[in-house]
Structure formats: structure tokens, C-alpha cells
Amino acid sequence: MDFKQLTAVVTVAETGSVTKAAQLLHLVQSAVTRQILGLEEELGVPLFDRSRQGMRPTAAGARLVERARRALGELERARAEISPVRGAVTGIAHVGILGGAIDLLVPPLVAVVAEKYPRIDLRISTAYSGHLREWLDTGELDLSLVYNLDDTPAVRVIPLLRDRLWVVGPPAAGLRPDQPVDVGDALLQPFIVPVPGHGLRILFDQARLSAGVEPNTVVQANSMELQKVLVKAGRGWTVLPASGVATDLAEGTLSAAPLRNPEIPRTIGLGLPRTGRTPPAVEAVATELARIIRAAVADGAWPSAQLLDR
Incomplete structure (x- = not known):
């Protein structure tokens, strides 16, 4: 099992097609097919159901895709955090924003990160609060706004307002x-x-x-x-x-x-996974997001909100 095989299996699962996966990976179709077949042979189980409608992961394939996506994400983070510039904050920060706060928070967050931390790869997702919590638990998000959530075994919550x-x-x-x-x-x-x-x-x-x-x-x-x-x-x-x-x-x-x-x-708070040390990029973005929220409340831009003691 190697990096290329994991990349192939995730890309095929996401596109539902060896042809589309090959185009995205800049490979010939036969190379992608060999990587999938080699992984199936190594594991001893089929990873995809193949039909005219495309490629759909089997139960075993879905489990592998979930873990492979997480492993590839960690490798990508490690690559992004290794910087040749001394003192620069680098890395990936994937932020979850509640739908009701997008207009208020996203533009200033993008602006301040671009200005102060241009080497941070900022990624923003929005969804229901329940989905954001799940993505925090699985490690798909590095930090997220959540509401009515206390600390859990997987997530620590900083109360904001x-x-x-x-x-x-x-x-x-x-x-x-x-x-x-x-x-x-x-x-x-x-x-x-x-x-x-x-x-x-x-x-x-x-x-x-x-x-x-x-x-x-x-x-x-x-x-x-x-x-x-x-x-x-x-x-x-x-x-x-x-x-x-x-x-x-x-x-x-x-x-x-x-x-x-x-x-x-x-009650709205900032949720962060409890897994190990918080990367510098995530810490920097969390600090800026909290600052923007407090400023919005202080300026009256977030109507009827009251700041909470940390």
C-alpha cells in the first residue's frame, strides 16, 4: 500500500470513474486501474462495485477511503508546514463557519489571513452545526464555530458569545x-x-x-x-x-x-480537536477569528450578542 495507490482509490471514489480520476491525476487510465487492482489484490477484497453507472466503493472500500483521505490530508499538512522561510507561519487551516455568520466573519477573516499570514493555506467550509461537529470529530476540520456545545472527549470548546x-x-x-x-x-x-x-x-x-x-x-x-x-x-x-x-x-x-x-x-464557541499540539497555522487563524468575533460584538455588528468570559 503506497501513496499513489491511496491517492488513486480516493480520487476514483470521489469522481466515480477511472477515466475522470486519470484526468485529475494526469495519468493514463491503465495506470489508475493497475493501482486499484494492486491494492485490491494486497487487501484480498474488492474495493469498488463496477457497473455502467461507474465505480462505487464497497463497504470495505468506503472504510479504506475514509482512512486514506485522512492519511493523505495529514501528509499534505506536513508538506505545507515545512517552510524554507524562517519564522513564517505555514500550513493548512480548515475552518468551519456557521451559516448565519458567513457574511459577518468570512470576508474579514480571509482578508486578515492574506495580509498577516500569506503562507497559510486557508480553507473554509459551512454546514449545519451538527455536520461541523462531526467534521471536527473526524479531523476533517481544524477548528469550527459551534453552538450549544460543551467540551467533549474529542473537542475542546472556547466559549465566545x-x-x-x-x-x-x-x-x-x-x-x-x-x-x-x-x-x-x-x-x-x-x-x-x-x-x-x-x-x-x-x-x-x-x-x-x-x-x-x-x-x-x-x-x-x-x-x-x-x-x-x-x-x-x-x-x-x-x-x-x-x-x-x-x-x-x-x-x-x-x-x-x-x-x-x-x-x-x-451559546457560540470555537471548537478545536483535542488531538495533540495545535499547529501554528491553526492557532493563528483561531486567534484572528476570535478577535474578529469580539470586534463584531463590541461594534454592534453582531446584534443582541453578549461576549462571554473565557
Whole structure:
């Protein structure tokens, strides 16, 4: 089992095709096929189901791909961290950002890393909070924003802030940041509800059950951007973190207000894997991200948020 074989098996699994994998790897198809067959012979099991629809990993192949992807990632990190420039911070930093904070945090983070740490390979992913936690656990992310998560055996969490969810409507709704709205009153409106499994849905369901009110649901949506598009199209109101609508409020394309009776709070922290020493590149990006978040709260750019003591 060697580097080329592992690269081939991962690339074929991701593309579903020896032809596409060969193109990406700048190899002839026969070379990729030999690498896969050699690995199957060594392990004594088929790694792919082959059909006219393409190549799909078997159960054994999927397990190998998962571990091979992780091993190749570590080798890539080691290569990136070996720098010929004395004192330069180098390496990969793969950051997970909650969907509601993309507009507020990603542009300044990219800018400051490019300016201060040009040799850091910055990678950014966004997903549901649950997916970000899983990627932290498996090592696919180096650090991530998470909410309502305490320390776990695999992840240490640095608490950053506490915020609350807001009700969001079109400008004509006249919602105002200084005039909270009762959950029961908000749910009388046609409502765009997060889909089951979404982190916001869990918080939303807890609040509506506490208020004893069923929402007037018109549609369920699986992303913050989709919720905002539907609100702007006049399909109803929705519930979102204040950070996710700060730009829209400034532009006047939405109106919003904090929810109360009950409030829907959440605690946001920075999660880091507990595995060994934190690489310098990850430490540098974590420091900058925390600084940007604290500045956003202090400047009022993150509405209704309160900083937490470290």
C-alpha cells in the first residue's frame, strides 16, 4: 500500500470513474486501474462495485477511503508546514463557519489571513452545526464555530458569545431590533420553518412548545439563504440568528426583531480537536477569528450578542 495507490482509490471514489480520476491525476487510465487492482489484490477484497453507472466503493472500500483521505490530508499538512522561510507561519487551516455568520466573519477573516499570514493555506467550509461537529470529530476540520456545545472527549470548546434568535419578515412587517416580539404573536404569521434536523429547528421547536402555539407553516427550508429568499419574496416570516440578517437589515431588504416569551438563546464557541499540539497555522487563524468575533460584538455588528468570559 503506497501513496499513489491511496491517492488513486480516493480520487476514483470521489469522481466515480477511472477515466475522470486519470484526468485529475494526469495519468493514463491503465495506470489508475493497475493501482486499484494492486491494492485490491494486497487487501484480498474488492474495493469498488463496477457497473455502467461507474465505480462505487464497497463497504470495505468506503472504510479504506475514509482512512486514506485522512492519511493523505495529514501528509499534505506536513508538506505545507515545512517552510524554507524562517519564522513564517505555514500550513493548512480548515475552518468551519456557521451559516448565519458567513457574511459577518468570512470576508474579514480571509482578508486578515492574506495580509498577516500569506503562507497559510486557508480553507473554509459551512454546514449545519451538527455536520461541523462531526467534521471536527473526524479531523476533517481544524477548528469550527459551534453552538450549544460543551467540551467533549474529542473537542475542546472556547466559549465566545451568547446571542438569541430573531423573527425575520419583509420590510413592510415593520419589525424593529428595539421592539422584541412574542413567539406566540410571531407564529400567527405565515411561517417559513427550518427543516427537521437543522439546528435552528431544534431551538425553534423548543420555543414553540414552551409558548404552546403551533406555527402557521407555509414551507420548510433547509438553509438560511433559502429562508431569506422566501421572506423577501413575500412568502412569510421566519426565524434566524441576528448575525445572519445584519447586512439585510442595513440594506433595508428585511426587517427583524428579537424573540421573547420565550427568548431563544444559543451559546457560540470555537471548537478545536483535542488531538495533540495545535499547529501554528491553526492557532493563528483561531486567534484572528476570535478577535474578529469580539470586534463584531463590541461594534454592534453582531446584534443582541453578549461576549462571554473565557
